[in-house]
Amino acid sequence: MFSKVIKVYFKQSSRLCSTKSNIKNLLENSATFVDIKPQHSEQEWATLPYPEGSKPRVQGDYDPSSKINPEDTSVILFPGQGTQFVGMAKDLLKYPMARDLFELANHTLGFDLLKICLEGPQKELDKTENCQLAVVVTSLAAIERLKEERPNAIDKCVATAGFSIGEITSLIFSGAIPFEKGLKLVQVRGHAMQMACDEIxxxxxxxxxxxxxxxxxxxxxxxxxxxxxxxxxxxxxxxxxxxxxxxxxxxxxxxxxxxxxxxxxxxxxxxxxxxxxxAFHTKLMEPALEPFRKALRKINIEDPIISVYSNVDGKKYRNAEHIAKQLPKQIVKPVKWEQTLHVMYERGEGTHFPRTFECGPGTSLKSILKQVNAKAWDNCISIKA
The missing domain is CATH 3.30.70.250 (Malonyl-CoA ACP transacylase, ACP-binding)
Incomplete structure (x- = not known):
């Protein structure tokens, strides 16, 4: 038994040294976040949901003086890692802006993300550094489909939330984080978390x-x-x-x-x-924290145009400063999705619910919503990827 403990000790010590070395390399070689100048129009995401200068929107239920009818508003949810599958995004390519979005992503990242989504193999897609990016871009491409099919869902969206990596998708969607820099942030997050996964x-x-x-x-x-x-x-x-x-x-x-x-x-x-x-959202992901924080500091975060809810405590982000402070915690803290849904869909008796759209691969968030709030689920639609 003693010899077994000694072997485990030396194995873990070796891993610790390797972790420190990997963290150092990752910090030194993390994304530069230099603004990328598009070479042609297809490399611009020309349909950002909320143009610069847009006024913030809030849910009518939280403002007693507001006369907004909740049924005329919408909430958009974004899925997280684990929903990926080979062939994802295939049905979105018939929408020109969705194709352009992947073109911009490929240009920003320096590799063919769309090919991994469409062709896999599954083992390659499931790698943390690939699937996080794949889920984020596919979810935003699903927004392009939603714009085509139900433009009012975007125009009248008042709140958004995302599960795990989907929270960064929601911050990009809300205008808090620019698309290209958001992808670089996700890239650092994915590599840092994969590094932590490889150690234990x-x-x-x-x-x-x-x-x-x-x-x-x-x-x-x-x-x-x-x-x-x-x-x-x-x-x-x-x-x-x-x-x-x-x-x-x-x-x-x-x-x-x-x-x-x-x-x-x-x-x-x-x-x-x-x-x-x-083991995401646990202390085993602590090696990923510093690379992510460093990458986040390189981004000029803006106040979101619509309400964005944090996985850490289920509460709405107050402003850009709050995002910068709270978002890194999400890597090592549990995702309080059930609590988030309770806060987002809290309504007075007799008050109607907004329409909800799940944008991205799979239908997991719609299924969860049914278990937490069946009335809100009645008005939920999955925009499949």
């Missing part, structure tokens, strides 16, 4: 449970089990709050294996692994 084998799993389940205790026992086997400072915690009796747990692979093997003991109904490469 970890993952995520959706857990379905009942009122008599002991999920918190199960996570505690999983960490104790890891410590007993020589794993230093293991993690096993709730990373995503989805809806009642459904959460995502993230941590060391050994901890997730423990939960799966002992699910009956803790009365967990079902555990489903997610197609991600690490």
């Amino acid at each position: 084998e970890s993952g995520m799993a959706t857990v379905f449970y009942g009122p008599d389940s002991r999920l918190g205790y199960a996570c505690k026992r999983a960490k104790e089990w890891c410590v007993e086997r020589g794993i230093e400072d293991p993690e096993c915690t709730i990373a995503n709050y989805l809806y009642p009796h459904c959460k995502v747990v993230a941590g060391n692979l050994e901890a997730l294996n423990f939960l799966e093997k002992n699910s009956k003991e803790f009365k967990l109904k079902r555990i489903k692994r997610l197609p991600v490469s690490g």
